[in-house]
Amino acid sequence: MKPPPFEYVVATSVDHAIDLVSSDGDAKFIAGGQSLIPLLSLRFASPTLLVDISQLSELRDVRRAGDVLYVGALTRHAEILTLPIVNQDAPLLSEAAGWVAHSQVRNRGTFGGAVVHSDSAAEFPAALLATQATMVARSRHGERRIPCQEFFGSHFQTALNHGELLTGVEVPAHDDSTRWGFSEFARRKGDYAIGGAAVSARVDEQGRCTRVRAGLIAAGPGPTAAKGLDEALLNRVVDESAVSDAVARAERHLAPESNVHGTKEYRRAVVGESLRRALRMAFDLDHAGTSRRSA
Amino acid sequence: MKTRVTVNGEGYERDVEPRMLLSDFLRHELGLTGTNVGCEHGVCGSCTVLLDGEPVRSCTMLAVQCDTRRLTTVEGLACDEKMHGLQDAFSACHGLQCGFCTPGMLMTLLPIYNEARRLNDDEIREAISGNLCRCTGYQQIVEAARKALGEAADLADLSDVTSGVIGQDLTDR
Numbered sequence: 417m418k419p420p421p422f423e424y425v426v427a428t429s430v431d432h433a434i435d436l437v438s439s440d441g442d443a444k445f446i447a448g449g450q451s452l453i454p455l456l457s458l459r460f461a462s463p464t465l466l467v468d469i470s471q472l473s474e475l476r477d478v479r480r481a482g483d484v485l486y487v488g489a490l491t492r493h494a495e496i497l498t499l500p501i502v503n504q505d506a507p508l509l510s511e512a513a514g515w516v517a518h519s520q521v522r523n524r525g526t527f528g529g530a531v532v533h534s535d536s537a538a539e540f541p542a543a544l545l546a547t548q549a550t551m552v553a554r555s556r557h558g559e560r561r562i563p564c565q566e567f568f569g570s571h572f573q574t575a576l577n578h579g580e581l582l583t584g585v586e587v588p589a590h591d592d593s594t595r596w597g598f599s600e601f602a603r604r605k606g607d608y609a610i611g612g613a614a615v616s617a618r619v620d621e622q623g624r625c626t627r628v629r630a631g632l633i634a635a636g637p638g639p640t641a642a643k644g645l646d647e648a649l650l651n652r653v654v655d656e657s658a659v660s661d662a663v664a665r666a667e668r669h670l671a672p673e674s675n676v677h678g679t680k681e682y683r684r685a686v687v688g689e690s691l692r693r694a695l696r697m698a699f700d701l702d703h704a705g706t707s708r709r710s711a
Numbered sequence: 712m713k714t715r716v717t718v719n720g721e722g723y724e725r726d727v728e729p730r731m732l733l734s735d736f737l738r739h740e741l742g743l744t745g746t747n748v749g750c751e752h753g754v755c756g757s758c759t760v761l762l763d764g765e766p767v768r769s770c771t772m773l774a775v776q777c778d779t780r781r782l783t784t785v786e787g788l789a790c791d792e793k794m795h796g797l798q799d800a801f802s803a804c805h806g807l808q809c810g811f812c813t814p815g816m817l818m819t820l821l822p823i824y825n826e827a828r829r830l831n832d833d834e835i836r837e838a839i840s841g842n843l844c845r846c847t848g849y850q851q852i853v854e855a856a857r858k859a860l861g862e863a864a865d866l867a868d869l870s871d872v873t874s875g876v877i878g879q880d881l882t883d884r
Contacts, residue, residue: 417751424712424729424775453771454752457732466729468776494765518841520756520819523765524772606840 419456423465427472430554430581436467438556438579445469445581447490450517450525451533475528475583480505484550484586489528494519496527505589508547508596508616512539515598518606528582534567534574534638537608539600541568541639542631546596546616549587555580570637593618593626597697599690600633603677609633610677611686613642613694617649625649630694635687636671642691643669654699663692714778718743719787729775734758736774737784745785745814749843756842759815760784766819783821785814797824797859806855808846815842820856827867830860 427433437443443465446452455461469475470490477488478501485505487496496502496513503510516522516530516539530540531551544564551562553576567575576582590596600612612633618626628649630642644665649658672683695701715724718741725740734751737743737760746769749755753771760769761783788795797817800806807813819842823830830838835856836849844852 418732418735419730419773421728421730424773449773449776450753450771453732453773456730457752457770466773470776518756519838520759520766520768520841521753521771523762524767604840605837 417457419453420459420462422456422463424468425465426468430469430472430474430583433467433469433472434554434556434579434581436465437581440465441578443467447529448492448524448526449529450521451529451535469581470526477584478502480589481586483589485589486552486584486586487527488584489526489531489582491527493517493522493525493527493530497522506547506587507590508543508598508614509540509587511596511598512543512614515539515600515602515605515609515612521606527585531585532574532576532582534569534572535608536570536636536638536640537634538639539609539612539614539633542612542614542633543598543616544585544587545631545639545641546614546629547587548616548629549585551575551582552584552586553580554583559583561586565641568639573638593620595619595698595700597694597699599693599697601686601690611635611672611683611688611690613687613691615691615694615698617698619699623653624651625654625699626651628698630666630691632666632670632687632691634672634683637673640670642666649695654695654701656696656701659692659695659699659701662695663688666691712775714775716774716777716780716782718782719784725774727774729773731774732770733760733772733774733777733782734769736777737769737782740774743784743786747811747814749811749815754843755812755815756819756839757812757815759818759842761818761821764822764825766822783818785817788817788821796862797821797855800855800859800862801852804851804855804858806847806852812842812844812846816844816852816856820859824860824863827863828860829864830856832857835860 444463446466447470475488475490479486493513493516549564551567595617597615600609602609615630617628620626628645632640645662648662667688670684672680674680734748737746747757749757751770753768758769759766763781835853
């Protein structure tokens with residue numbers, strides 16, 4: 417349970433970090449290390465070089481920019497949970513952060529690190545799929561912006577190329593017409609979820625749903641966006657039967673994998689029920705079994 | 712790679728391989744074996760220490776990442792043979808059996824104690840949710856935490872200062 421040998425360099429700028437990793441096909445960025453160091457200890461990863469980006473203060477920025485909240489990649493989970501600007505402009509993200517691991521991990525783990533790890537059972541990717549966030553990444557070839565639905569792949573893969581660094585995420589800011597919900601089930605709170613869902617929606621003045629997206633947790637080989645919600649929910653005042661219809665449609669597309677914590681049938685049921693609870697929370701139906709954080 | 716840290720108020724400098732985990736650095740390089748290593752991949756919490764005052768898992772950090780940082784381990788709790796309030800409460804409430812998880816439990820609760828925050832039982836359980844205990848069933852640990860945190864908060868209320876002895880950062884001693 418000891419990491420294999422590697423070289424280690426503390427990057428002095430984003431360009432420095434990108435140059436170092438780009439020049440070595442087996443190099444990796446490291447920040448909080450809360451996913452990478454266990455992978456090293458378990459010898460699932462054996463990079464030749466780790467480039468530590470954790471001193472790069474330019475990646476720590478959290479600011480409102482027009483209609484979006486920009487969250488720098490080095491923002492720690494504990495900060496996503498408690499920073500007033502995140503609580504206000506991205507409450508779904510703050511809620512999700514409360515479900516990420518435990519305090520020890522939230523004090524070290526970075527938002528960007530959790531996002532690029534692209535774990536199917538992680539909370540942040542689901543929240544970003546729900547809010548339709550945009551990833552901002554930089555490489556030797558400059559900066560590019562990647563819609564989250566094109567970012568997450570299966571089995572820990574993302575759209576990032578080698579040497580490309582996620583610098584931050586633009587999350588559409590919460591306002592009076594947005595609604596959100598979150599629900600998750602795990603054997604021990606803070607452990608990787610057996611199933612969960614994050615919902616973000618907009619309603620018009622008549623209370624009709626004008627937009628709805630959900631990110632599902634542990635619902636497939638990678639972070640997964642729920643399908644079938646538009647047909648069930650769009651342009652109507654959402655009630656119980658609409659939610660049931662939406663869940664039934666979404667469940668048809670689910671392909672969770674069996675593991676020691678449950679069969680795929682069980683996990684599909686947990687994800688479906690989580691989606692139901694998150695939708696009921698978002699649309700202010702009876703939300704027994706869920707809790708809204710007081711911001 | 713040269714790594715300088717302050718642990719429990721004392722400065723250390725060691726030349727270590729980048730792959731050395733902080734938990735191994737504390738135990739093998741500094742001889743501070745109070746920090747216990749359980750799962751060694753960030754699940755059990757028994758290796759919890761404070762990094763600049765915040766609980767982190769020392770098995771999930773590289774020692775070189777702590778260069779110039781300030782650490783507090785369980786050895787920093789007792790002062791001249793006198794146990795820390797958290798340790799007293801764990802002793803009084805039988806908050807340990809084999810004791811393996813105890814350093815991690817104490818270090819996780821320490822910042823809350825220092826801030827004299829009064830937690831209810833649900834909040835205590837949430838606070839220690841990242842620390843596994845295979846002996847006690849947690850009940851006495853929750854009782855110990857309730858007793859210690861209650862005493863710290865009572866004292867803070869009494870003296871109306873949270874920056875006094877209780878709030879004092881141990882590592883600045």
